[in-house]
Amino acid sequence: MKSSVSVAAVLLALGLAALPARGAEHPGKEALEKNGYHGPESCEECHPGTAAAFLETVHWKHASKVSNVEGLDPNKEYGMKNRIYVMCNGNDIVNNLKEIPKSPETGKTKFSGCNTCHPGNHLSDVASTGPEAQKAVDCLVCHSSDYDFRQRKPYKDAEGRVVMGQDRSTKAALAISKPTVKNCMVCHEAAGGGVVVKRGFSFTKETDAHAAKGMVCVDCHKAKNHRMPTGLDPNNWATDGLLVSCADTSCHGAKPHKDADLNRHTARIACQTCHIPRTGGAFAKDFTVWEQGSDKFYEPTTLKKEANETTPVYAWYNGTVKNTPHFIGPKGSRQDGKSRITPFKIFQGKAYFEAKTGNLLSMDFAPPMANGDTRAGVASAARTLGMKDPEQVAKNAVPGWQTIYFGSNHLVTKSKSLSCANCHAPNGVLNFKDLGYSDAEIVKLTTPELYLKKLVEKQKEEW
Template sequence: MMKMTKAIAAALGLALTATTVLAAGVHPGKESIEKSGYKGPETCEECHPGSAKGFLDTVHWKHASKVTNVEGIDAKVEYGMKNRIYVMCNGNDIVNNLKEIPKSPVTGKSKFSGCNTCHPGNHLSDVGSTGAAAEAAVDCLVCHSTDYDFRQRKPFKNEKGEVVMGQDRSTKAALAIGKPTVKNCMVCHEAAGGGVIVKRGFSFTKDTDAHAAKGMVCVDCHKAKDHKMPTGHDPNNWANDGVFVSCADTSCHGVKPHKDADLNRHCAKIACQTCHIPRTGGAFAKDFTVWEQTPDKFYEPTTLKKEANETTPVYAWYNGTVKNTPHFIGPKGSKKDGKSKITPFKIFQGKAYYNKQTGELLSMDFAQPMSDGDTRAGVLSAAKTLGLKNPEKIAKEAVPGWQTIYFGSNHLVTKTKALYCANCHAPNGVLNFKDLGYSDKEIVKLTSPELFMEKLAQKQKEEW
């Protein structure tokens, strides 16, 4: 009996100790790290066995997945940043692999560039790699440390001349591990597509997003399990971990998020984002056939962009499936299919080179055009890398053309500036009911103050 009492007391003591440590916000394993230092994933696996191997099967490592909702692609092939060709980037991890570009003819200087710069490995074990070396190369701290020195995460050449991506594996960084912060995520996601607020066109701050104003961070909504990251549905966001997140999830707002029954009825046909994300931002046009010289005398594709909350979205029916052609990537859906909702999108248009013979969009290796502005040299290099027949002829005869892409508007959420009745149900409202498939008779009814006169009059009285 005495032994049992001592055992229970010891167990309670350990539990209290663990509770105290967790309550203080200190990640378990601190003493081990302080004593032995941080040795990469093998240190993490003392408490999280198998996590590195599991991470190799995620989108963040593979930059690709099987895609089931996009037309015109092979369902057996994995697609993503690894191999997609589209005009927001025009390169991918394969053709625009991280490398040292040719020296600028003006300054004689070079630099490193590549689409896989944000890959959480060391580049020696690159996108989609597997095995023990890949497991050891995972940069756990770039996502999980609040004291990561991002100055160390830069490419360099080792003694063999191989390009290596540096990592901060310091004890200091390891002692600051925990749930990923907004900064951990936005280091890559905010600057995707060629610079800050270019691709997605949003900033996640208390001034720009209602969730951030509440103190939430990215992973409060995008809650990963075994590093499988839930994502929303976006016509241009193909690769996924097979798990998805929605405002209507029961763990978030549910299917009836409002106290007002009229507003809840709208949720059956209107996406939450339509009212609560009335603006977006970022690049709205790029020209990969003409690159502009930057102050450092290197070149970048000509880009037109707006700041967050400066762009008015367009609205279309969306049922989660995607139309995909060489000149258009966008939502599929209709008023009558019973699955679609009216959803906001940012329209992006990009100009790039097309194969004269096949009409297919061509990709580009950025190394040469970044050095001297020679865009066809970039097309030639990519064609050779992909093993296309007669790459010289393809590059020489390539024809410039435009592709339009619909980007989902899923951030910059507002409650105080959300659209209300008169913003949509008016002759000059934000919704083009004609384009959305409504008849003239329906439009007359939908744009009449009769729909909302009493409700808005009462709301106006309360506010005034």
């Protein structure tokens, strides 16, 4: 962008360095109106080097080194770029954005791929580097409150290449702000095959106490140089190395309650256990049998629950993860001194496993999406991954189930949080036996003696 008064100069004059708050005018409005928006090069008038730095983040690479999951090579990077698990049964490699085969019944085709949320143009794809990749970054998909998401769709260019469209309009650029809930949720809410499917939550004032206060995603997930803090979800392997925690002093701290009895629980009980009593999302998927929809294309058979519809399962969790072909979930115990009782959303998926090794096989969704042939999808993925004799791998593949524990970290409630009687009762939500407590300890933990007086006093106040 060339201008007698550059955007950078305007920023300097105003003494501003960060993005404006939602609803505030973006510095440099006149320069943008005069010169138009030209992608990252326009942004770098004020934020030099940002595009190159963004290429090193998880949002671009879809992978990182992982230190808390068993069985992984500490020198390699893992994430949606390359891992295989039964929520998706594929990754950015085998299910790269592409045009799938035509439906035998309608003759129609469509674009599909796991990396449709990648903030690039697909020509510069997941983990790409260099000047062209920097130019391809879609800054506005996260940073414009007036982004036209209808333009964010794939198409074929004049050379027949699949391109992911972007809204690079001046109108969108003039609406620059910190990311809104919609900017985040357009990808994160719809991941895994549809709205609410993967994580099982929606972030609205009706479903989350933080949203009800007017907070947005980045109020907790405060990025540093576009590196996003995340929680310790057993299924969320790739991270930017930053942790978000309720116990952070800028949030609730280690002693969040006025009640000392409740504060004593925080050493052994995760905040989410009491304050996220419900979950939702996909309950189970069968990738070995795909169902035909009204458009004549196929999708894996899926049992889905709405947000707040299902009860979590509770387990000790110390931040490390058990990882086997049939189970991905929390490790921990009441004896290790690091674990807390934590809630999880359980998901189970059926897919194909390699007959010789027992390892989970990936699936290219293009064949089954067009005609329902799931083993053709396994063969195509095996071919892409360079496996020997892909057709034989698919023919001998064995159907089986994998169980995944997803972290239950949203749908926070204060008014409907668990109380003493929800846990410390013989029919309470916590299975103390499974959590490693002895029969004698369970008797002590499930008596009204622990909470009767306090709850009766509270009951008097409420009545």
